[in-house]
Amino acid sequence: MSRPKLLALQLLVAVVALLVWHLGSTVPLGLGADGKPFFLLPKFFFSTPLDVLARVWTMFASGEVYRHLAITLVEAMLAFAIGALAGIVIGFWFARKPLVAAVFDPYVKMMNALPRVVLAPIFALWFGLGIWSKVWLGVTLVFFIVFFNVYQGVREVSPVVLSNARMLGMNERQLLRHVYWPAALAWVFSSLHTSVGFAVVGAVVGEYLGSSAGLGYLIHQAEGVFDVTGVFAGMLILMVFVMAIDFVVTLVEKPLLVWKPGETKTV
Amino acid sequence: MSAGGSAAVAPRQDAVPAVALRGVSVAYALADGGRYEAVQPVDVTVEDGEFVAILGPTGCGKSTLLNIAAGLMAPSSGTGTIFGRPLAGLNAVAGYLFQQDALMPWKTARDNVAIGLEVAGSTRAAALEAAAAMLKRVGLAGFGERYPHQLSGGQRKRVALAQVLVRRPKILLMDEPFGPLDAQTRLIMSELLLDLWQADRKAVMFVTHDLDEAIALADRVLVMSAGPRARIIGEFPIPLARPRDVAEVRSEPEFHRLHAAIWGCLRDEVRKTYALAAGEGRA
Ligand SMILES: Nc1ncnc2c1ncn2[C@@H]1O[C@H](COP(=O)(O)OP(=O)(O)OP(=O)(O)O)[C@@H](O)[C@H]1O
Ligand SMILES: [Mg+2]
Numbered sequence: 001m002s003r004p005k006l007l008a009l010q011l012l013v014a015v016v017a018l019l020v021w022h023l024g025s026t027v028p029l030g031l032g033a034d035g036k037p038f039f040l041l042p043k044f045f046f047s048t049p050l051d052v053l054a055r056v057w058t059m060f061a062s063g064e065v066y067r068h069l070a071i072t073l074v075e076a077m078l079a080f081a082i083g084a085l086a087g088i089v090i091g092f093w094f095a096r097k098p099l100v101a102a103v104f105d106p107y108v109k110m111m112n113a114l115p116r117v118v119l120a121p122i123f124a125l126w127f128g129l130g131i132w133s134k135v136w137l138g139v140t141l142v143f144f145i146v147f148f149n150v151y152q153g154v155r156e157v158s159p160v161v162l163s164n165a166r167m168l169g170m171n172e173r174q175l176l177r178h179v180y181w182p183a184a185l186a187w188v189f190s191s192l193h194t195s196v197g198f199a200v201v202g203a204v205v206g207e208y209l210g211s212s213a214g215l216g217y218l219i220h221q222a223e224g225v226f227d228v229t230g231v232f233a234g235m236l237i238l239m240v241f242v243m244a245i246d247f248v249v250t251l252v253e254k255p256l257l258v259w260k261p262g263e264t265k266t267v
Numbered sequence: 268m269s270a271g272g273s274a275a276v277a278p279r280q281d282a283v284p285a286v287a288l289r290g291v292s293v294a295y296a297l298a299d300g301g302r303y304e305a306v307q308p309v310d311v312t313v314e315d316g317e318f319v320a321i322l323g324p325t326g327c328g329k330s331t332l333l334n335i336a337a338g339l340m341a342p343s344s345g346t347g348t349i350f351g352r353p354l355a356g357l358n359a360v361a362g363y364l365f366q367q368d369a370l371m372p373w374k375t376a377r378d379n380v381a382i383g384l385e386v387a388g389s390t391r392a393a394a395l396e397a398a399a400a401m402l403k404r405v406g407l408a409g410f411g412e413r414y415p416h417q418l419s420g421g422q423r424k425r426v427a428l429a430q431v432l433v434r435r436p437k438i439l440l441m442d443e444p445f446g447p448l449d450a451q452t453r454l455i456m457s458e459l460l461l462d463l464w465q466a467d468r469k470a471v472m473f474v475t476h477d478l479d480e481a482i483a484l485a486d487r488v489l490v491m492s493a494g495p496r497a498r499i500i501g502e503f504p505i506p507l508a509r510p511r512d513v514a515e516v517r518s519e520p521e522f523h524r525l526h527a528a529i530w531g532c533l534r535d536e537v538r539k540t541y542a543l544a545a546g547e548g549r550a
Binding site for chain 2: 005158159161163164165166167168169170171174178179182183185258259263
């Protein structure tokens with residue numbers, strides 16, 4: 001399908017959905033038993049698209065949202081950086097030392113089996129209500145994704161490529177740099193979208209469960225006073241925020257993965 | 268051209284052999300706890316400067332023997348010596364052209380070739396220059412910036428050849444190097460290989476399943492029997508004069524005599540391999 005046509009269809013979906021929402025919440029279907037107008041999507045529960053947009057506008061116009069965006073961004077970036085670094089180092093270590101991997105294997109599985117949300121309160125207790133309890137929550141999510149990918153990547157280096165590299169005279173250190181590292185990095189990058197996404201999830205969930213700033217906090221505040229417009233406005237901002245981050249990730253990974261056999265283009 | 272062994276053909280007998288495998292046997296451990304006796308004790312010697320081709324039916328253990336000579340695998344029994352020194356661990360003076368794709372997919376063709384020099388201590392600039400020159404020799408000038416997945420199977424093989432040759436190893440181990448190439452390219456590559464080899468005679472162990480290729484290139488052809496427990500069942504000196512023209516040499520009467528003799532030796536083994544496989548298929 002041509003690109004403009006696809007774009008038009010994608011837009012159509014949004015227009016239809018917004019239209020249904022708008023009509024459902026503003027045009028009454030008739031009068032209810034109590035004599036009041038009856039809506040398909042009552043404003044109290046669903047707000048209206050125009051109200052939500054207006055709220056987003058005021059949030060940006062008043063400037064109050066920037067601080068929250070910045071806090072969530074910092075938390076997510078710290079969570080990603082620390083989680084990815086730890087995942088890479090420990091993933092390498094486990095992959096190169098089978099004994100270590102065998103000993104820790106059940107514990108790694110146990111830790112990973114734990115739904116991370118339950119850690120939020122205890123992290124708040126340990127690290128306070130500031131950004132660090134959110135950062136560490138994100139770290140526990142990012143770490144396992146990166147760890148498993150690096151572990152897999154290092155262990156699944158093609159034995160022939162490895163033998164060849166050895167025959168070319170590489171020592172252990174050179175193998176690490178020229179063979180294991182690029183192989184592992186490819187796996188890390190293939191999971192980059194997931195791990196960055198989880199860094200944001202960690203931050204937002206942490207904020208939601210107890211904080212005084214951030215997008216999660218904004219949404220939680222609005223929910224606390226049944227301000228549905230505020231909840232939807234927060235969610236909209238969060239969605240765009242995550243998509244913007246995802247876009248940056250795509251820009252970063254493109255030049256780093258040119259060697260990967262991907263889609264072949266002919267002209 | 269005379270068929271008698273000229274001085275150019277005979278390897279230098281005074282020197283120690285480049286590769287000497289004595290009583291080498293290989294048994295693979297199978298996943299179910301059993302063992303597969305791939306190769307019976309065999310003796311293989313490659314003199315310095317000698318080009319030895321190894322022929323044999325598929326699955327007989329040709330790659331296995333090369334892996335032993337490369338030091339990638341220890342034999343189950345027997346010993347290997349390289350220029351008189353016992354083979355323990357990797358064979359550092361050998362270059363190995365693998366049967367499978369072995370290029371690093373994350374490096375460009377040029378970097379794949381250069382890396383062997385870089386890890387040996389060359390400056391990057393010098394390594395890249397040598398790599399570019401070697402790529403040109405194998406007919407891939409202008410392909411240096413491509414990644415392996417952007418090359419054809421034959422081009423990848425040629426990059427691998429450049430990767431091995433650029434390090435100037437004293438021993439060349441080549442496992443069906445021209446396997447995936449078409450007939451014309453095989454001929455051109457054979458010529459190139461002979462040219463390069465003629466310039467600084469290395470010891471070569473060359474595995475192939477192409478009888479013509481073996482005779483055209485080698486000083487000596489070894490024929491292996493079908494596995495399991497493969498042996499060396501034939502040894503044929505190739506007294507064709509050098510330097511040879513890979514294409515022309517095929518029309519010499521001596522070539523045909525050798526072809527008939529070696530095929531007579533190989534034929535039954537090839538049949539045996541397929542008979543065995545068919546039998547297993549029925550079971
Ligand atoms: N890791 C292994 N474990 C068990 N058996 C093996 C292993 N590697 C090879 N073999 C067996 O050893 C025999 C010899 O294998 P090898 O790869 O040396 O054959 P080959 O002569 O190179 O064959 P081809 O011409 O098809 O490349 C084969 O029967 C193969 O099935
Ligand atoms: Mg083989």
